[in-house]
Amino acid sequence: RKEVEQDPGPFNVPEGATVAFNCTYSNSASQSFFWYRQDCRKEPKLLMSVYSSGNEDGRFTAQLNRASQYISLLIRDSKLSDSATYLCVVNGGFNKFYFGSGTKLNVKP
Amino acid sequence: DTGVSQNPRHKITKRGQNVTFRCDPISEHNRLYWYRQTLGQGPEFLTYFQNEAQLEKSRLLSDRFSAERPKGSFSTLEIQRTEQGDSAMYLCASSHGGKEVDEQYFGPGTRLTVT
Numbered sequence: 190r191k192e193v194e195q196d197p198g199p200f201n202v203p204e205g206a207t208v209a210f211n212c213t214y215s216n217s218a219s220q221s222f223f224w225y226r227q228d229c230r231k232e233p234k235l236l237m238s239v240y241s242s243g244n245e246d247g248r249f250t251a252q253l254n255r256a257s258q259y260i261s262l263l264i265r266d267s268k269l270s271d272s273a274t275y276l277c278v279v280n281g282g283f284n285k286f287y288f289g290s291g292t293k294l295n296v297k298p
Numbered sequence: 299d300t301g302v303s304q305n306p307r308h309k310i311t312k313r314g315q316n317v318t319f320r321c322d323p324i325s326e327h328n329r330l331y332w333y334r335q336t337l338g339q340g341p342e343f344l345t346y347f348q349n350e351a352q353l354e355k356s357r358l359l360s361d362r363f364s365a366e367r368p369k370g371s372f373s374t375l376e377i378q379r380t381e382q383g384d385s386a387m388y389l390c391a392s393s394h395g396g397k398e399v400d401e402q403y404f405g406p407g408t409r410l411t412v413t
Binding site for chain 1: 329331333338339340341342343346348353354356389399400401402403404405406407
């Protein structure tokens, strides 16, 4: 079983839509959680860390559910520039970070 | 630009040759990570340094792979006797290490093609 699993998508949404991604992780002892975005043939860029209490940064909201071992990312009012692959990342302990395979988002005009 | 830098950006080599990549982290960051990424997959953890100490290694890091960070600043990743399966993007990331949450920042990567 993979450490981190994500729906690969693609999610095709119109501009202005709200879209949500989930990610599940297998190790209940995982310590910290992140969302990164990756544009085609570019390096991953940190989008946000995910805190136990949930956190929001502008149009982006991240939630952590430790009981069910998943994290989520909600994007409101989608922009064309949000089109990318979104990677879920989990620190499985001892600073070994596990990345999901990513969820592809296409925002259409 | 004070971000993470990697050199070279692209490397084409013949099977059986040795290659070495370099990563320069953000200057105040004491943790440095190496990852490998193939098409359609997320980055896979290879190894991690805290200052000059290599603290974790993935079982993906076969004996043909070696990484060093001799002075706790830049790091090198060497692949000996390259195989076609080594073709991938090799990503380096660094983090401060002194914060509650270890946020990593990635360099642009070195794309390796083994022919």
